[in-house]
Amino acid sequence: MAKNSLRDRVDGNELDLSLSNLSVVPVKEIAALKKANHLDLSCNQLKALNDIFSTSLTHLVKIDLSKNQLTSLPHNFGSLKNLQHLDVLGNQLTTLPVSFCQLIKLKWLDLKDNPIEEPLKTVAGNCLNDAECKKCAQKVRKCKCFMLSGV
Template sequence: MPKESLKDKLDGDELDLGLNNLSTVPVKELSLLPKARRLDLSCNTITTLPDAFCDLTHLVKIDFSKNQLTELPVRFGALSNLEHLDLLGNQLTILPISFCHLNKLKWLDLKDNPLKEDLKKAAGDCLDEKQCKTCAKNVITYMKHINSELERRKQKELQKKRGKY
């Protein structure tokens, strides 16, 4: 997608790339548009995101609803300014551990994804604004818990190895 056409779609701080039949995200072009803080990529055919997407730290709102995402990049938590994330209607079963670093996330929709049971329970229904805000808070808390469990296991393994020497 040429940079000019992306600039043409920029309205204030909002870039609407929804319904564009995109199968990949034009990360390189997006990185040249730091004014685009709100990104709509809904209703496309995106299945994966490149790791470089996580460098677009200027983004505060992302709409990936109604795509075919099966996973998010491991470094997704690097999107430190993200406040609003719509992942409705994808193919996600889990979220990357780094999701626990999205401290500014205030709104999250994970409806209509084949989420693993624990994550689905943490996410809740998200049928209205209040539930989507609760979803964001609960999922971040859940991911922080998972992260601390993994850290504890790593520490135990290290202690075992040290004990052998």
């Protein structure tokens, strides 16, 4: 995906790449668009994110990865130091990386419709509304239980 075509998809501070049939995230091109700190990658064909995703996109405040096929998040996902809102609804995540506890600004998290393993599943809760997603972010960020999964 060319940088110019990405620039055309920026609206205010949001870059909308949803429904783009992406199997790979164009990280370098996205990183060049610093003004776009909200990234929508929902409804694509993503199965994995590479480590460069987390280290190159540290300016992101909001990421929507919902309705993809992600089985895990990069081990260095905690490098997204400005991340406040994360939607990973409807993927294949079973756990979260240990670095997740470094997301100290995270205020909203949706893990629904993922085969999350215990004890993380209990800690995360159902997240059926905005208030529960806020609680989920707070509880999961503080919980070290996902470290038990060996990730």
